Amino acid sequence: MADHERSEDLFKAALAQHEKVDSPYEHARTHLAYGMWLRRRRRPVEARAQLRRAVMGFDQCGADVGTRQADVELRAAGEAPTAVSASEAGTGPLTLLTSQQLRIARTVALGATNREVARQLSISIRTVEYHLRNIFRS
Incomplete structure (x- = not known):
């Protein structure tokens, strides 16, 4: 097993x-x-x-x-x-984001590129791109 x-x-x-x-x-x-x-x-x-x-x-x-x-x-x-x-x-738009999406959005808002976000959060660039797509759909 x-x-x-x-x-x-x-x-x-x-x-x-x-x-x-x-x-x-x-x-x-x-x-x-x-x-x-x-x-x-x-x-x-x-x-x-x-x-x-x-x-x-x-x-x-x-x-x-x-x-x-x-x-x-x-x-x-x-x-x-x-x-x-x-x-x-609260009921703002940020409450609709997951914790990972929120971390990514905040890092991007500070001017980081997708590659920099991936490196800072120890995730792949594809994961960053996936979450950004979902953030913009929200």
């Missing part, structure tokens, strides 16, 4: 254990960790489902920091901001 398959099995087992006990905060943390893991493996649809559960779980516990962190991950996975973070952050 590959390491990534074993990791996924462990996440699923942890979530099953959380169902047996009343620990909503820990449950939300596990959903967040699993969603982040899925997103980094380029499985955004599955990641969004886990991250939505994390946002709801943290929100129910009143854990604002956890809610914001899960929401940032959710946005990075391609979903629009939740009502909680949109109301906290």
Whole structure:
């Protein structure tokens, strides 16, 4: 069994254990960790489902920091901001950008070229171009 398959099995087992006990905060943390893991493996649809559960779980516990962190991950996975973070952050156009898009836009606004942005953020030039296209579509 590959390491990534074993990791996924462990996440699923942890979530099953959380169902047996009343620990909503820990449950939300596990959903967040699993969603982040899925997103980094380029499985955004599955990641969004886990991250939505994390946002709801943290929100129910009143854990604002956890809610914001899960929401940032959710946005990075391609979903629009939740009502909680949109109301906290305002309703301007910048709230529609993911954290990566925001970093890229700020760096470009300071006069950096795509190559310089890529080097500063340790990403490829193609990734910079991809995010810039999506920024301009927003």
